[in-house]
Amino acid sequence: MDLRKIKKLIELVEESGIAELEVRDGDEAIRIARPGGGATPVALQPAAPALQPAPPSRGSAAAVVAAPMAGTFYAASAPEAEPFVRVGDRVEVGQVVCIIESMKMMNEITAEHAGVCSEILLDNGQAVESGQALIALG
Structure with a gap:
């Protein structure tokens, strides 16, 4: 997932007022949550057994x-x-x-x-x- 896409997702969460957004793209995933109103990006790597x-x-x-x-x-x-x-x-x-x-x-x-x-x-x-x-x- 490229940086521009991640920045767009963060902007989407900030502008929409949603509490959390999770996006999966193949083996990559990102979850952006707004605890207390601020957007906090949290990138997830594929599950590691x-x-x-x-x-x-x-x-x-x-x-x-x-x-x-x-x-x-x-x-x-x-x-x-x-x-x-x-x-x-x-x-x-x-x-x-x-x-x-x-x-x-x-x-x-x-x-x-x-x-x-x-x-x-x-x-x-x-x-x-x-x-x-x-x-x-x-």
Whole structure:
């Protein structure tokens, strides 16, 4: 998505008064939201599947969703939004389980395997390293 198109979308949101606009173009997507009246562009990269076998110390967890990159962990799409997954929730293949903000990009992290969320291993807003376990699936 080129910069001119993104600027036009931001102008559209500002002029129309709509609260949020999401546009998908192939593998690219952008969401522009106006919390508190100001337009805030949030660019999304394609969902990045990340799953690795659980470390031996995780006993009951069959697998963990791991961070594919370093960044900041977010359990929900916005501070006031419901979390993508809670402990005890059933997680399906391809389901978005969290977001990692990296280099000002919001990256949706998806599960490669189904399971039940047995533990969320990070607090909202916590820094993560590439390969770090995010969510344990049982």
